[in-house]
Every structure is written in structure tokens, then in C-alpha cells.
Amino acid sequence: MTVATIEIVERAGTQQVQLAGDWTLATMPPPVSRLELRLRDLVAGNPGWDLRSISRLDSAAAIVLWRAWGRQWPAALAVSPQHRLLFERVETIAADGAPAPARESLAWILALGRLTLSGASHLLAMIGLLGQLILDVGYLCAQPRDIPWREFSANLYKSGAQALPVTALIGFLIGIVLSYLSALQLKTFGADVFIVNLLGISIVRELGPVLVAVLVAGRSGSAMTAQIGVMRVTEEIDALATMGVSRSQRLVLPKVLALAVAMPLLVIWCSAAGIIGGMVSANLQMNLSYGFFIDTLPRVVPVANVWIGVGKGLVFGVLIALIACHFGLRVKPNTESLSSLTTTSVVTSITVAIIVDAVFAILTRNLGIP
Amino acid sequence: MSAQPKTFPQTSPAIEIRGLCTQFGEVVIHRNINLDIEAGQMLGLVGGSGSGKTTLLREIVGLLAPSQGTVKLFGQPVLDPDPQRRRALRRRFGMLFQQGALFSALSVHDNIAFPLRELRTLDESMITDLVLLKLGMVELEARHARLMPAELSGGMIKRVALARALSLEPELLVLDEPTAGLDPDRSENFVKLLKMLQKELGFTVVMVTHDPETLAGLATRLAVLADQRLVACGTAAEVFAVDHPFIRNFFSSRRAAAAIRQGAS
Ligand SMILES: Nc1ncnc2c1ncn2[C@@H]1O[C@H](COP(=O)(O)OP(=O)(O)OP(=O)(O)O)[C@@H](O)[C@H]1O
Numbered sequence: 001m002t003v004a005t006i007e008i009v010e011r012a013g014t015q016q017v018q019l020a021g022d023w024t025l026a027t028m029p030p031p032v033s034r035l036e037l038r039l040r041d042l043v044a045g046n047p048g049w050d051l052r053s054i055s056r057l058d059s060a061a062a063i064v065l066w067r068a069w070g071r072q073w074p075a076a077l078a079v080s081p082q083h084r085l086l087f088e089r090v091e092t093i094a095a096d097g098a099p100a101p102a103r104e105s106l107a108w109i110l111a112l113g114r115l116t117l118s119g120a121s122h123l124l125a126m127i128g129l130l131g132q133l134i135l136d137v138g139y140l141c142a143q144p145r146d147i148p149w150r151e152f153s154a155n156l157y158k159s160g161a162q163a164l165p166v167t168a169l170i171g172f173l174i175g176i177v178l179s180y181l182s183a184l185q186l187k188t189f190g191a192d193v194f195i196v197n198l199l200g201i202s203i204v205r206e207l208g209p210v211l212v213a214v215l216v217a218g219r220s221g222s223a224m225t226a227q228i229g230v231m232r233v234t235e236e237i238d239a240l241a242t243m244g245v246s247r248s249q250r251l252v253l254p255k256v257l258a259l260a261v262a263m264p265l266l267v268i269w270c271s272a273a274g275i276i277g278g279m280v281s282a283n284l285q286m287n288l289s290y291g292f293f294i295d296t297l298p299r300v301v302p303v304a305n306v307w308i309g310v311g312k313g314l315v316f317g318v319l320i321a322l323i324a325c326h327f328g329l330r331v332k333p334n335t336e337s338l339s340s341l342t343t344t345s346v347v348t349s350i351t352v353a354i355i356v357d358a359v360f361a362i363l364t365r366n367l368g369i370p
Numbered sequence: 371m372s373a374q375p376k377t378f379p380q381t382s383p384a385i386e387i388r389g390l391c392t393q394f395g396e397v398v399i400h401r402n403i404n405l406d407i408e409a410g411q412m413l414g415l416v417g418g419s420g421s422g423k424t425t426l427l428r429e430i431v432g433l434l435a436p437s438q439g440t441v442k443l444f445g446q447p448v449l450d451p452d453p454q455r456r457r458a459l460r461r462r463f464g465m466l467f468q469q470g471a472l473f474s475a476l477s478v479h480d481n482i483a484f485p486l487r488e489l490r491t492l493d494e495s496m497i498t499d500l501v502l503l504k505l506g507m508v509e510l511e512a513r514h515a516r517l518m519p520a521e522l523s524g525g526m527i528k529r530v531a532l533a534r535a536l537s538l539e540p541e542l543l544v545l546d547e548p549t550a551g552l553d554p555d556r557s558e559n560f561v562k563l564l565k566m567l568q569k570e571l572g573f574t575v576v577m578v579t580h581d582p583e584t585l586a587g588l589a590t591r592l593a594v595l596a597d598q599r600l601v602a603c604g605t606a607a608e609v610f611a612v613d614h615p616f617i618r619n620f621f622s623s624r625r626a627a628a629a630i631r632q633g634a635s
């Protein structure tokens with residue numbers, strides 16, 4: 001491989017630019033824009049161009065020359081027929097390139113409007129999906145043969161059973177931390193025994209459901225969006241449709257039902273782990289006996305709290321699955337859309353779960369407080 | 371000085387495969403394959419479905435390490451331990467994947483511009499010109515540049531993928547079923563286009579194809595993969611002379627034989 005060379009010779013009173021060597025993307029000295037400028041300077045003197053000594057010319061080099069010539073043939077050009085073909089091809093490309101999309105003024109108003117509209121369309125589509133699911137449930141009640149048991153149990157296993165270790169661990173640790181911090185405060189007031197009330201109510205009613213919602217949204221919600229999204233990218237959903245399989249019955253419904261069943265159970269499991277963690281910590285730090293703790297718990301935490309926790313779990317589960325499936329079905333067939341919608345799905349489900357939690361807190365403010 | 375030397379001044383062959391064996395678990399795909407491809411040649415690789423053609427191409431471009439044996443491109447091992455040298459080597463060839471493998475998040479324009487931008491020596495307007503030129507080469511129009519890969523037809527995907535493979539002006543072009551999914555007209559144009567580009571730029575081509583017209587139009591040499599081995603390699607006449615059931619079957623259809631004889635003559 002030889003480098004690209006430029007030589008200027010005076011011949012019979014006129015200037016001749018002689019190019020030689022390999023004129024290719026790999027051999028042109030970088031940066032190419034400087035080479036183009038140098039050639040453009042030469043063009044100003046209106047010389048003759050001799051390209052016959054070029055051994056290899058590729059289209060990148062041809063474009064550099066063409067641009068230097070001002071996108072037109074120079075008056076005097078000697079070039080081999082083969083290379084001339086290349087320039088003829090370069091000649092056909094549009095001078096201005098692909099038109100850039102015009103920039104809007106007041107872009108932020110447009111962006112705000114688009115955001116509102118897309119929010120509204122997501123809400124509508126989700127309500128539509130929920131309606132479709134209710135219809136599906138009605139249909140399946142009439143045709144129990146078509147109930148997708150396999151998908152349901154697979155989802156139950158993946159989002160329920162496999163989440164048991166991590167939810168237990170997180171619940172246990174949060175219980176320990178909460179108990180430790182509360183004990184420090186309660187000791188100063190000599191109100192040690194109230195640790196049971198504090199832990200019981202806060203974990204069973206609030207922390208358990210919210211912790212599980214955040215964990216499940218991150219674990220199962222993202223997996224559901226990604227799975228349905230990839231099926232959109234690879235046209236698997238279209239393949240299902242051509243086989244007459246309803247995507248809402250086969251893909252969405254089992255996920256929603258599985259989370260509706262798994263979430264309340266996970267909430268109970270996580271709350272139990274939290275209480276145990278708190279109990280262990282209270283025992284170590286304040287010498288509160290296990291027997292006293294277990295004995296006191298049912299007296300100071302009315303059972304209504306457990307029902308509120310379980311009810312929240314059910315609602316969160318349905319919402320997380322619904323949001324995950326909705327965003328999965330919205331994925332466009334490209335990787336960028338897949339990744340951004342998976343993120344949106346998780347963020348939306350966690351936000352919605354916390355908003356719904358606040359609504360629950362207001363609606364149930366008179367229940368379960370001793 | 372003349373403008374004639376149309377091949378790369380190389381002493382070593384463009385591709386040199388020595389004692390290559392491939393195994394996926396227990397399954398043996400290739401057994402002791404030796405193959406030399408001189409610079410400027412166009413090799414057509416044929417073989418039954420599942421005979422390991424795509425796998426061989428992946429080993430040639432260094433996406434897959436063979437279980438045994440070596441692959442050298444331009445005299446250098448593809449799997450050079452030095453990342454700098456390996457990267458330099460990878461800039462010298464372009465690959466067209468069987469399914470296109472376009473970046474789904476990038477538009478057609480950005481797909482073709484991607485390897486050019488990676489060079490970091492070209493400015494944006496130069497890149498735009500090059501992209502438009504490559505699009506023209508594969509008979510796509512400037513307005514197609516803004517489409518996303520999901521909005522393209524199967525044949526358009528092939529052509530965009532070819533344009534991307536050509537964007538770095540490669541010395542070696544590796545094509546996996548380049549004309550599958552194109553209509554006969556397009557496929558004929560594709561053959562013409564590649565032939566012309568090859569004459570202009572002098573690159574080496576390795577391609578897998580089942581299409582007799584493509585083979586006849588392009589391949590200067592044939593290699594036949596069957597029974598995990600390279601059962602024949604050479605010019606069309608030499609390959610015909612080999613007595614092997616796959617070769618008899620593959621070239622038995624009159625269309626194929628006629629097309630290839632005609633191409634060979
Ligand atoms: N990653 C892998 N793991 C295990 N087996 C594989 C893998 N990749 C390919 N194979 C097997 O290797 C064999 C050859 O595959 P390859 O894709 O190379 O076939 P091919 O000759 O290109 O076929 P076609 O003409 O259908 O494209 C097949 O039997 C395939 O199952």
C-alpha cells in the first residue's frame with residue numbers, strides 16, 4: 001500500500017496537479033477535511049488535473065476530490081476510464097444531501113403537549129387492556145377448557161416462588177434496622193415495650209406491601225415488559241396472532257393473575273420476615289423476650305392491618321402486571337424502544353404503587369388503629 | 371505507470387485456513403479444513419443447509435474461535451492477541467450477515483454512517499456524501515435514508531446491509547446469502563453491481579449462496595462443504611469433475627449446471 005501523493009508541475013505555462021499512489025480511505029492522510037482544503041486551494045489556480053498515476057481510487061477519495069472541485073468536472077482532467085466511472089457515480093449524488101428535519105420554534109410547548117397526549121393515550125390503552133382482561137375472564141369462565149394453566153403456573157413460579165429468598169432477606173434486614181433505630185429512641189422515653197406496636201403496624205400495614213411492590217416491579221415487571229417487547233421485535237406476537245391465539249388471553253392474563261395471587265402471599269411472607277427481624281433485634285438490644293413479643297403482637301396490631309396489607313398486595317400486583325404488559329405491547333421493533341420502555345415500565349409501576357398506597361392510607365385511616 | 375494493477379499488492383493470500391476443526395459440544399461441524407483464497411478472487415461456498423457455511427464465515431471473520439486450526443487474513447491471524455492489530459485488521463473487511471443485522475435503533479443513514487464515524491477522520495458532510503453514494507450503489511434512494519430498519523422490506527434490508535459492509539471500502543467482503551430474498555431482477559443487478567465494484571476496487575469476496583445465477587455470475591472459484599469436510603475446491607470445471615453425491619445433486623438441476631457452465635466458459 002502506498003500513500004496518496006500530490007505533485008504540482010509547470011508544463012507549457014500551465015499548472016498541472018499530478019496525483020499518484022493509493023487514494024483510499026485507509027491511505028488518505030487524516031483528517032480528511034484538511035486534505036480537502038488543500039486540494040481546494042489548488043483548485044483556485046485552475047490547474048489541469050492528471051489522475052492517471054493513481055493506482056487505486058475508492059469512492060471516499062473520489063468524493064474528496066469531487067468536493068474539492070466544487071462538485072463539478074474540472075476543465076482539464078486526465079483520468080483512466082475506470083476511475084471516470086467512479087466520478088460519474090459520485091456526480092449523481094444530491095449536492096445538498098438528505099434534507100434535515102426543520103426545527104420548530106416553541107418546541108417546549110409542543111413537547112409539553114405531546115407528553116400530555118401520550119400520557120392520556122397510555123391511560124386509555126391501559127383501561128382498554130383492563131376491559132379486555134375482564135372480557136377474557138368472562139370468556140374463560142364460560143370456556144374453562146381454554147384457561148392457560150401452564151402459563152399461569154409458570155408465571156406464578158417465576159414471579160412468586162423465585163422471589164421468596166430476596167423478599168425474605170430484604171424484609172428481615174429492614175425489620176432489624178427499623179427495630180434498632182426505634183429502640184434507641186424508645187429507650188430514652190422508657191417506652192421500650194411499644195416497640196411491638198411500632199414494628200407491627202408499620203411493617204404489616206405499610207412497609208411490607210410497599211417493599212414487595214418495589215421488588216416485584218423491578219424483578220418481574222421489567223422481565224414481563226422485556227419479554228413481551230422482544231416478542232414484538234421478533235414478530236412472535238404476530239406469529240401467535242396468525243395461529244389464532246389471543247395475546248391478551250395467553251400473554252397478559254396469566255401474568256396479571258399470577259401477580260394477583262403471588263403478591264398478597266409475598267406481602268405476608270415479607271412482613272413475617274420483617275417482624276422476625278425486628279423481634280431478633282429487639283431481643284438482642286433490649287432483652288425483650290420472644291415470648292412477650294409474640295404474645296403482645298396480636299393484641300396491639302388489629303387483624304384489619306393484615307387485611308389492608310394483603311389487599312394492597314393484590315392491587316399492586318394487578319397494577320404492576322398490567323403496566324408491564326401495556327408497555328411491553330407498546331414496544332416498537334427496535335432495541336432503543338425496548339430499553340426505554342422497560343425503564344418507563346418499572347418507573348411507572350413503582351410510582352403508581354406509591355400513589356395508590358397514599359390513596360389507601362387516606363381511605364383506611366379509621367381502620368385497624370387500636 | 372498505468373492504472374491497471376487492480377489487486378492489492380499482497381504476497382500472502384487474502385485468506386489462509388489451516389487444519390480448521392469446529393465442534394459444538396459433541397457435534398462436529400468441520401473436520402480439518404484447509405483453504406487458500408488469493409486476493410482478488412471471488413469464492414462461492416456451497417453446501418447443504420446446516421452444513422456449517424455460516425459457521426465457517428464466522429470463523430473467518432473472527433467472531434468464533436475454531437476448536438482447532440488457524441485462520442489468517444492478509445497473512446495475520448484474525449484472533450491476534452493484540453487488540454490494536456486486531457482492530458486494524460477488522461477495518462479491512464466487511465461482512466454481510468444472513469439476517470442483515472442492521473442496528474434496529476439507528477436509521478438507514480446512521481447504520482451506514484456508523485463504521486465511518488468510528489474512524490473519526492471524516493466530517494459529517496463528507497459522511498453524508500459517502501452514505502448517499504453507497505445508497506446509490508445499492509439502488510436505494512436518498513429518501514430511504516431516514517427510514518428505520520423495521521420499516522424496510524426484506525430485500526431492502528439486504529441492500530442496506532451491503533451498503534454498510536461496503537462503507538469502509540473493504541479489501542475483503544464476506545457475504546452470507548447476499549441474494550436470498552431478492553427478486554430475480556434485483557438479484558441480477560446485485561451480481562452486476564458487485565462484479566463492477568470488484569473490478570473497480572479489486573476486493574476479495576467470499577460468499578455463501580444457494581442461487582446458481584449468483585454463483586455463475588460472480589464466483590471465480592467454488593468450494594463445496596459436505597460431510598464436515600471441504601470435498602471440492604477450485605474452478606467450476608474442477609469441482610464438476612469431483613464425484614460426490616452432494617455435488618451430483620446440487621448441480622444436477624439443469625438450470626444450475628447450465629448457468630454455471632455458461633458462467634465458467
Ligand atoms: N452456537 C451454536 N451452538 C451449537 N450448534 C450450533 C451453533 N451454531 C450453529 N450450530 C450448528 O451448526 C450447524 C451449522 O450451522 P450453520 O449456521 O453454519 O449452517 P449453514 O450451513 O449456514 O446453513 P444454512 O444454509 O441453513 O444457513 C447446524 O447444525 C447448527 O445447528
Ligand SMILES: [Mg+2]
Binds near residue numbers: 423424425546
Ligand atoms: Mg447460514
